[in-house]
Amino acid sequence: MILLNNVSKTVTSGSEKLTILHAVYLTITRGQFVAVVGPSGSGKSTLLSLVAGLDYPTTGDIRLDGEYITEMKEDELARLRGAKVGFIFQSFHLIPSLTAYENILVPMEIAGAPKARERAQVLLEEVGLRERGHHYPSQLSGGEQQRVAIARAFSNAPTILLADEPTGNLDSKNGAHVFELLVKLNREHGTTLLLVTHDHALANQADRVISLNEGRIVEDRERQGMGSGEWGMGGKEVSSSTTDSPLHTPRPGEETT
Ligand code: ADP
Ligand code: MG
Secondary structure, X not given: OEEEEEEEEEEEXXXXXXXXXXXXXXXXXXXXXXXXXXXXXXXXXXXXXXXXXXXXXXXXXXXXXXXXXXXXXXXXXXXXXXXHEEEEOOOOOOOOOOOHHHHHHHHHHHOOOOOHHHHHHHHHHHOOOXXXXXXXXXXXXXXXXXXXXXXXXXXXXXXXXXXXXXOOOOOHHXXXXXHHHHHHHHHHHOOEEEEEOOOHHHHOXXXXXXXXXXXXXXXXXXXXXXXXXXXXXOOXXXXXXXXXXXXXXXXXXHHHO
């Protein structure tokens, strides 16, 4: 469960203060697949980095599975990220001097994960790269590199996977393959998936689509039932005049689920 309560982010550029995220209230349940859409500069990456605990909000609090990450120090945040969070970037972020297999293995070895070698091999196979483990990133296509990054992000069996435009640098065929893999992992492992995309066709395959504009949630649509293909009634249209009122006020004890 991910809970954001009155989360905002203000940055200072020069002498000017710029609010790049305004009073976000959000509840994302375990296993939900949420697509985040919105124009460039609308705050999508900022939102993800706050949920990942890579940055602190200016106001509000964020809870991951009941833990207030906004009250944690850097080392506690690093521990929580290592235990719960996987992150995938548009530009893969693989280490060029390590093979595909080593890119998956090394973070697990550093974390002291048991049976790291066996697990790295299983993960390689799960993303369809069994024969490519000994190749370096430069020897792999963009789609293959992103699949290595996905395997690495899954190495700690995260409960939350954050993906910031993971198909943004890929052609449509490779993008579709990477997207399908993320959906499969979300379904099979029950991992909560928060995915930023510009591609509305991809976004519409999610359980829920959140639209950002100028740092505000302007629409939040949820699919009616699993696989029904119906959108609407359960979702919320958010007009800019109502953004000061919480979309959701968490009840006491709710974060324990
Ligand atoms: P998106 O991912 O939707 O394109 P971002 O979250 O990256 O948007 O950025 C939202 C806005 O905040 C953009 O206008 C961006 O330039 C600005 N921004 C992000 N981080 C900073 C920062 N550290 N300092 C100043 N402006 C920033
Ligand atoms: Mg971005």
